[in-house]
Amino acid sequence: MRLHGPVRPDDRSLAGLLDLLLCWAAGEVLARVLHLPLPGPVVGLVLLLAVLGVQSSRGGGGEVRSGPVADLLLRHLALLFVPAGVGVITYLSLLREQAVPVAFGLVLPLVVGVAGTGLVVDRLLRRRA
Amino acid sequence: MSTALALAGTLAAYRLALALADRLGRPALLNPVLLAVVLVGAVLLLTGTEYDDYFAAAQPLHVLLGPATVALAVPLHRQRARVRAVALPLVAGLAVGVVGAVGTAILVPRLLGAPEVLVLSLAPKSATTPVAIALAADAGGSPALTAALVILTGIGVAVAGPALLDLLGVRDPAARGFAMGVAGHGIATARALQDGEQPGAFAGLGIGLGALGTSVALPLLLLVGGG
Numbered sequence: 001m002r003l004h005g006p007v008r009p010d011d012r013s014l015a016g017l018l019d020l021l022l023c024w025a026a027g028e029v030l031a032r033v034l035h036l037p038l039p040g041p042v043v044g045l046v047l048l049l050a051v052l053g054v055q056s057s058r059g060g061g062g063e064v065r066s067g068p069v070a071d072l073l074l075r076h077l078a079l080l081f082v083p084a085g086v087g088v089i090t091y092l093s094l095l096r097e098q099a100v101p102v103a104f105g106l107v108l109p110l111v112v113g114v115a116g117t118g119l120v121v122d123r124l125l126r127r128r129a
Numbered sequence: 130m131s132t133a134l135a136l137a138g139t140l141a142a143y144r145l146a147l148a149l150a151d152r153l154g155r156p157a158l159l160n161p162v163l164l165a166v167v168l169v170g171a172v173l174l175l176t177g178t179e180y181d182d183y184f185a186a187a188q189p190l191h192v193l194l195g196p197a198t199v200a201l202a203v204p205l206h207r208q209r210a211r212v213r214a215v216a217l218p219l220v221a222g223l224a225v226g227v228v229g230a231v232g233t234a235i236l237v238p239r240l241l242g243a244p245e246v247l248v249l250s251l252a253p254k255s256a257t258t259p260v261a262i263a264l265a266a267d268a269g270g271s272p273a274l275t276a277a278l279v280i281l282t283g284i285g286v287a288v289a290g291p292a293l294l295d296l297l298g299v300r301d302p303a304a305r306g307f308a309m310g311v312a313g314h315g316i317a318t319a320r321a322l323q324d325g326e327q328p329g330a331f332a333g334l335g336i337g338l339g340a341l342g343t344s345v346a347l348p349l350l351l352l353v354g355g356g
Contacts, residue, residue: 024195024196037344039260042257042337045201045333045337046337070200070204074203075322077319078165080193081280082187082190083184089180101238105237106278106281107285109233109254110286110312111289112226113311114309115297116222116225117225117312118304118305121299122298124221
């Protein structure tokens with residue numbers, strides 16, 4: 001990445017960021033207008049995937065221009081969940097009152113969900129190999 | 130609370146969480162989201178700060194979840210050949226995991242005598258927050274409580290998921306990442322990204338397909354369960 005000199009209008013990382021933001025905006029609009037059962041950012045993910053497909057089929061191989069900004073955002077994805085995560089403290093007393101159903105209601109579905117999906121995909125792939 | 134203080138405090142807690150986990154050999158329980166949430170939460174409780182004040186001030190960080198979710202298209206694009214190759218097993222795994230997770234999330238708390246509003250708030254909790262909130266509201270649960278349960282589920286999957294998959298001998302990186310994303314949305318995806326681009330990409334795919342699967346399965350399972 002060049003850090004010195006004038007910013008050129010064809011700056012690749014700027015174009016990559018704009019691709020990402022446009023897909024996000026379009027995803028929010030589509031989700032709302034079409035009443036999709038998915039949140040705007042997830043629809044934006046699908047749109048960006050389509051854009052990246054078109055870009056790389058046109059431009060041959062090589063790294064897509066949204067790569068650097070996406071890597072930066074995803075590197076610290078965990079950090080972005082902290083403000084919402086702290087919200088759990090507003091439910092501490094309810095969670096304590098209903099500790100048993102909450103604990104089992106969290107743990108059992110978690111185990112069944114992770115194990116179910118993981119085992120099915122892994123074993124089907126192994127049978128194929 | 131000022132935005133500057135909320136952002137600096139959250140970033141400091143996150144860095145401290147990373148440093149602490151690093152110092153102690155990165156045990157699964159010291160997940161950076163969990164640790165940073167506990168640290169910030171403790172400071173708010175000790176200083177008598179309202180959560181809503183903190184959350185309003187921390188918005189610049191929170192809104193980045195939008196573009197970060199869109200950005201998951203990039204690892205997915207880089208892994209597109211593998212995604213196409215394993216599409217059918219993924220769909221089968223999605224169906225089993227979603228029906229299993231939503232089904233037990235309805236059944237288990239009901240059997241334990243939980244109030245119905247708690248049951249209906251637990252049911253969609255594997256899905257990503259905006260989807261889970263909408264599903265809870267439709268079903269008659271509490272959206273705000275659902276948001277808290279979604280977070281706890283994501284942290285739980287991030288903490289326990291890798292060990293559980295090890296125990297079951299699930300070694301394929303696509304299967305591991307996908308299971309984490311379907312069951313534990315973005316928080317578990319952040320954990321899967323630590324293991325590499327392939328599990329991270331499939332976890333990202335799991336967020337979207339898990340949300341879609343839960344939207345379809347939840348109303349049907351509530352119908353069957355007489356909810």
